Amino acid sequence: MVDTVPGSGVTEPPADLIRYVVGTTGLPPGVAARVVSDVLAYFGETVEEFVRRRHSELRRKRVPNADIWPRVGAELAARPIRAPALSERQLRRIVYG
Known part of the structure; x- marks a missing residue:
């Protein structure tokens, strides 16, 4: 704690x-x-903070969104404290919502 x-x-x-x-x-x-x-x-990042941070990092590297969403979803699933599975639409809503 x-x-x-x-x-x-x-x-x-x-x-x-x-x-x-x-x-x-x-x-x-x-x-x-x-x-x-x-x-x-x-x-300790929230799911929303992680998604926004990774999206920004990958966009700065000029990775297209079509490649970002599956990658961010896979990264979320691989974290030690797993987040719920999110669809591409849910990921987009976190970033652009």
Whole structure:
């Protein structure tokens, strides 16, 4: 569980997870805490945030929408915390809705 630091709006990653990362990687505790925080933030994205971010990234690379929707759907299905299966129409509505 991630604890919120009172009054800061910042979340603290679990201390046992930081200790685990320090023990398995040899990283200093401060660096391990930052890495854990970054990973938790990445996987803490909502489905909508993920879809919008990936759509923007792929459009910047000039990937056509016809290729983006199946790719984003597959990426959602492969995430550790799976999102519900979304149709191309639902994905488009998230981005353009």
